[in-house]
Amino acid sequence: MKKLLFHVLCCTQLPLFAQTAPDVNLTQYVKPIIGTQKMGHTYPGATVPFGMVQLSPETDTIPYEMNGKYNPDVYKYCAGYQYDDKTITGFSHTHFSGTGHSDLGDFLIMPTTGALQLNPGTATQPESGYRSTFSHATEVAEPDYYKVKLDEYNIQAELTASNRVGFHQYTFPQTDQAHIILDLMAGIYNYENKNVWTFVRVENDTLVTGFRQTNGWGRTRIVYFAMSFSKPFYRYGHKNYAHDVYRGFYGKFDQAHNFPEMGGRQIRAYFDFKTTAGEKIKIKFALSPVSTAGALNNLRTEIPHWDFDKVKQDGQALWNKELQxxxxxxxxxxxxxxxxxxxxxxxxxxxxxxxxxxxxxxxxxxxxxxxxxxxxxxxxxxxxxxxxxxxxxxxxxxxxxxxxxxxxxxxxxxxxxxxxxxxxxxxxxxxxxxxxxxxxxxxxxxxxxxxxxxxxxxxxxxxxxxxxxxxxxxxxxxxxxxxxxxxxxxxxxxxxxxxxxxxxxxxxxxxxxxxxxxxxxxxxxxxxxxxxxxxxxxxxxxxxxxxxxxxxxxxxxxxxxxxxxxxxxxxxxxxxxxxxxxxxxxxxxxxxxxxxxxxxxxxxxxxxxxxxxxxxxxxxxxxxxxxxxxxxxxxxxxxxxxxxxxxxxxxxxxxxxxxxxxxxxxxxxxxxxxxxxxxxxxxxxxxxxxxxxxxxxxxxxxxxxxxxxxxxxxxxxxxxxxxxxxxxxxxxxxxxxxxxxxxxxxxxxxxxxxxxxxxxxxxxxxxx
CATH class of the missing domain: 3.30.2080.10 (GH92 mannosidase domain)
Known part of the structure; x- marks a missing residue:
């Protein structure tokens, strides 16, 4: 595998030792996979220079404590991704690069098919949850672009981003059981009481807004989002794993299915689709430090269209400008x-x-x-x-x-x-x-x-x-x-x-x-x-x-x-x-x-x-x-x-x-x-x-x-x-x-x- 990887890293269309010129695309010489193994703590996902969104895969969920003591394996996952891992649990929107401490990992999205599962499962038994095995042979990491095949579901995942908006593109097989999971429990620096509160509001059948407040390394951190689908979902729901939702008059409703407001400390939501073979479901996911209205404005300002390739090209052009x-x-x-x-x-x-x-x-x-x-x-x-x-x-x-x-x-x-x-x-x-x-x-x-x-x-x-x-x-x-x-x-x-x-x-x-x-x-x-x-x-x-x-x-x-x-x-x-x-x-x-x-x-x-x-x-x-x-x-x-x-x-x-x-x-x-x-x-x-x-x-x-x-x-x-x-x-x-x-x-x-x-x-x- 190492010989194959070296070949992939080093084989490009232009001789690498040639002097770069203004018309050379320097992004071809950037390999975000460097530093993702052992100590580097970098992430391979999509982001633009100094971008607010860092849309990248997570390869495991590690509890901060084991048997009441600090779990040293947490240190490996400061960026959420370790090259040696065999499974992906999803794609979240915020990451540190190369740090020795962890936080972030907000708003994890995972596409799946088949029977709905709302827990991530384990690395040794990925079929026990929504995670999927993957191979580095199908993985591509470039500036502002990441692609991988989720083997468990035969789904091709592609990611790109603007400054404040993550853009997902998932190519599904034919199925009546296609799901997009939004996990608001997941995060880096996981421990039991990290989530203070999460909230999701279904605005219509293509638009979802909400926020996540956490108490992690950052003592009180709130991130708002606006999530837009390229295709209407026909069903949605959630599970509150903390069982702490305030019911009151809401107890009159079945809040777990097709109820437009989801609030609680430990929420995982899902959105269901029916897909044809090769159909792409796209998601634009905007962040804001201020409000859901701010997130929605960021989404409409930065990516008002559904052209995934244009966002990728624009992002890579930004990178090329900086590298020049x-x-x-x-x-x-x-x-x-x-x-x-x-x-x-x-x-x-x-x-x-x-x-x-x-x-x-x-x-x-x-x-x-x-x-x-x-x-x-x-x-x-x-x-x-x-x-x-x-x-x-x-x-x-x-x-x-x-x-x-x-x-x-x-x-x-x-x-x-x-x-x-x-x-x-x-x-x-x-x-x-x-x-x-x-x-x-x-x-x-x-x-x-x-x-x-x-x-x-x-x-x-x-x-x-x-x-x-x-x-x-x-x-x-x-x-x-x-x-x-x-x-x-x-x-x-x-x-x-x-x-x-x-x-x-x-x-x-x-x-x-x-x-x-x-x-x-x-x-x-x-x-x-x-x-x-x-x-x-x-x-x-x-x-x-x-x-x-x-x-x-x-x-x-x-x-x-x-x-x-x-x-x-x-x-x-x-x-x-x-x-x-x-x-x-x-x-x-x-x-x-x-x-x-x-x-x-x-x-x-x-x-x-x-x-x-x-x-x-x-x-x-x-x-x-x-x-x-x-x-x-x-x-x-x-x-x-x-x-x-x-x-x-x-x-x-x-x-x-x-x-x-x-x-x-x-x-x-x-x-x-x-x-x-x-x-x-x-x-x-x-x-x-x-x-x-x-x-x-x-x-x-x-x-x-x-x-x-x-x-x-x-x-x-x-x-x-x-x-x-x-x-x-x-x-x-x-x-x-x-x-x-x-x-x-x-x-x-x-x-x-x-x-x-x-x-x-x-x-x-x-x-x-």
């Missing part, structure tokens, strides 16, 4: 597929969160209107501040500015007066450490992409950083670090707060706010307080000023770190790498430390400590699947051995990315893993967002052309590129030979040409 922003000439078919799939994954999140008329549900649970910007949600900021938003500042500046305005709206609606930490669908999840909205905002301001109220943005950043009730900030402000005996994950928090403080200082400096600059540049040095010169590592510190006695630099649990260990986090001072290197003993000792990180062998116990780490995502003790390590390979640039950065990044590209279902060495995390790939393939990386500097690496393509929104073009060329010629001999920017392994944001935005001359041996004196 970087045209590359790759050295192999694999790299062409990897690069444009990375572009695709990077443009899935954040997601649109407003109706066609601008209405959206705010953090205060009131309805608002986005004026002058597109409102976005799905901010996985602990991940995406590192490379995804810096990438947007280059090739998606307008969208990135709108995302920041969405963050500022979140701040204005917050009772805490805090910027988002990890937010989606009018909810703050408070997931992970730091307050990295400030990094995204500062990066945009420093790089000149700030068409918003920068003074208000600075105020939001400062108030967030001073909010004492949040995650140890009170102790951080009191002690200059977070004490481990007062607040867990203390070292990670101290280091991340110090970096965010540095970002605020840079923004304040640019806006001539000396008072704020002085306060936060002092706070930015707090990383020094958790460095233990005796061990050479960052280490948990107690409130009495002593280092915690129990310390293991390799252990990930209960050592003061989150998603990493002391080896990883001791390298997290992106705002002051030269100072960090000196603090850790100077360049020679630091290079040895970095070398050891990449070459050491971790014991099996390390992998048993946390479910989201496997050997697939690790090189030595370098954990590419966990973001705190993403800048680490570039730190050699601040030493006498920048050639080791070139060697390491090319190795990581080969080991962590491949054009296969298991082709991502870790969660894609809303595009961060993919953004790392894009930057590194191009030959530079934003080690410290909030500065205007990029560290150079070793480009892994022959040519790239970045089409910038300001109308200029930035070209990257390599001379002598090959898998063996990974070492940079010389770099020339617009005719000037660089003497340091860095370029600036303005160098890129000015347009021009960056040329790398490559060789098979390190040029140890190429930067002087």
């Amino acid at each position: 922003k970087i045209a590359i000439k790759a050295t192999s078919p694999d790299e062409m597929l990897n690069f444009y799939t990375a572009m695709y994954h990077a443009f899935l999140s954040p997601t649109t969160y407003m109706d066609a008329d601008g209405g959206y549900r705010g953090l205060d649970q009131n309805n608002h209107v986005a004026k002058g910007f597109t409102n976005y949600t799905t901010f996985s900021l602990w991940d995406t501040y590192r490379a995804l938003h810096p990438l947007f500042n280059i090739i998606q500046p307008k969208r990135n500015a709108d995302m920041i305005q969405s963050m500022l709206a979140h701040y204005d609606q917050s009772v805490h007066k805090m910027l988002p930490v990890w937010s989606h669908y009018a909810n703050e999840n408070w997931c992970m450490t730091g307050y990295h909205s400030v990094s995204v905002i500062a990066d945009a301001v420093i790089k000149g992409n700030a068409p918003f109220d920068v003074d208000h943005a600075l105020e939001a950043c400062v108030n967030t950083a001073r909010y004492k009730l949040y995650d140890g900030i009170e102790y951080y402000m009191q002690y200059g670090y977070v004490p481990e005996d007062k607040n867990s994950s203390s070292v990670s928090k101290t280091l991340e707060y110090a970096y965010d403080d540095w970002c605020i200082a840079q923004m304040a400096k640019k806006l001539n706010r000396t008072d704020i600059y002085n306060e936060f540049i002092q706070r930015a040095a707090n990383f020094k307080h958790v460095y233990d010169a005796g061990t050479g590592f960052m280490r948990p510190k107690m409130s009495d000023g002593s280092f915690r006695k129990q310390f293991d630099a390799l252990t990930t649990i209960n050592q003061g770190f989150i998603e990493g260990n002391a080896w990883n986090y001791s390298l997290y001072v992106p705002q002051a790498p030269a100072e960090m290197i000196q603090m850790m003993g100077g360049q020679e000792r630091f290079v040895q430390h970095l070398d050891s990180l990449f070459t050491m062998h971790l014991p099996d116990e390390f992998f048993a400590e946390t479910e989201d780490i496997t050997r697939d995502g690790i090189i030595g003790n370098y954990v590419h699947g966990n973001e705190p390590s993403h800048h680490v390979a570039y730190l050699y640039n601040w030493t006498h051995a920048p050639w080791k950065t070139q060697e390491r990044v090319r190795m990581i590209l080969k080991k962590m990315y491949k054009p296969a279902p298991d082709g991502l060495g870790g969660n894609d995390d809303c595009g961060q893993m993919s953004a790392w790939y894009i930057f590194t393939t191009l030959g530079f990386y934003p080690v410290c967002p909030g500065s205007d500097q990029y560290a150079l690496g070793s480009p892994a393509m022959e040519h790239a052309s970045l089409q910038l929104e300001n109308g200029k073009t930035f070209i990257i060329d390599t001379k002598g590129q090959s898998d063996t010629n990974v070492y940079v001999q010389k770099v020339v920017l617009n005719g000037r030979t660089l003497t340091q392994p860095f370029i600036t944001h303005q160098d890129i935005m000015n347009g021009g040409q960056l040329t790398f001359y490559m060789g098979a041996k390190p040029a140890k004196k190429n930067y002087q």
Whole structure:
């Protein structure tokens, strides 16, 4: 099967290593199936760039708890789909891409034939429910298009989408027992009391509206829908599995069959048809954060017709337009597929969160209107501040500015007066450490992409950083670090707060706010307080000023770190790498430390400590699947051995990315893993967002052309590129030979040409 899959991935009409041109359809190089196996947590379904609808198959329903305890298998299904599964339970309309936590999976639709079954059954006995077996041989996944045959029912399922509307097309056999099941119980992050309430209203024999309110990862989340059929159904009904429907006067009716209102906590509805052989039943399913009227308006605005192929073509044209922003000439078919799939994954999140008329549900649970910007949600900021938003500042500046305005709206609606930490669908999840909205905002301001109220943005950043009730900030402000005996994950928090403080200082400096600059540049040095010169590592510190006695630099649990260990986090001072290197003993000792990180062998116990780490995502003790390590390979640039950065990044590209279902060495995390790939393939990386500097690496393509929104073009060329010629001999920017392994944001935005001359041996004196 793997050989067959590789053949399917790699065989296209055009040579994959040819340089892309404006008339080339780049969607052919995107394979959404990449990352759907093991750790990637991506989904293969249909969506448009940054779309509000992500219409994709679910391959299992996993309870959050088993025997009263957390079920670790839940982690596998953050995107609802696992490539190794043999059955499909249906197609739902909302999904995260590449996350390490789950939610969404709203409004699951499943077409069936034969005797009606309203439970999903089990993977081992699919005939016990409405699920169906399927084969990857009949599965097609393209940008904004997904197709699969449901073997149990001989139904061909096809999916496409506009921004706010999912479009289903099901080709049925001849039968008098055709059903469309609408499962409002199903969802990702399933546990018993997730559904607060669901409601379905049958408006007529082709139109259904309703909503779903859940209490999952998002504490209170409401999504409205409008569902339109291409053919009238002749019968419908539902079952309320919670038996909690309020009957009252409604007890006079048979509510289970042909009753136009369905309300309850656990509802599965069905709609019956009679079909001829090859007949297509189409469904348009629109979402809204505001109302069923908003959903219906979205449906009529975006897809007023029933032409499935037109929606698919329009969606793929949108994808092609976005992919054309970087045209590359790759050295192999694999790299062409990897690069444009990375572009695709990077443009899935954040997601649109407003109706066609601008209405959206705010953090205060009131309805608002986005004026002058597109409102976005799905901010996985602990991940995406590192490379995804810096990438947007280059090739998606307008969208990135709108995302920041969405963050500022979140701040204005917050009772805490805090910027988002990890937010989606009018909810703050408070997931992970730091307050990295400030990094995204500062990066945009420093790089000149700030068409918003920068003074208000600075105020939001400062108030967030001073909010004492949040995650140890009170102790951080009191002690200059977070004490481990007062607040867990203390070292990670101290280091991340110090970096965010540095970002605020840079923004304040640019806006001539000396008072704020002085306060936060002092706070930015707090990383020094958790460095233990005796061990050479960052280490948990107690409130009495002593280092915690129990310390293991390799252990990930209960050592003061989150998603990493002391080896990883001791390298997290992106705002002051030269100072960090000196603090850790100077360049020679630091290079040895970095070398050891990449070459050491971790014991099996390390992998048993946390479910989201496997050997697939690790090189030595370098954990590419966990973001705190993403800048680490570039730190050699601040030493006498920048050639080791070139060697390491090319190795990581080969080991962590491949054009296969298991082709991502870790969660894609809303595009961060993919953004790392894009930057590194191009030959530079934003080690410290909030500065205007990029560290150079070793480009892994022959040519790239970045089409910038300001109308200029930035070209990257390599001379002598090959898998063996990974070492940079010389770099020339617009005719000037660089003497340091860095370029600036303005160098890129000015347009021009960056040329790398490559060789098979390190040029140890190429930067002087």
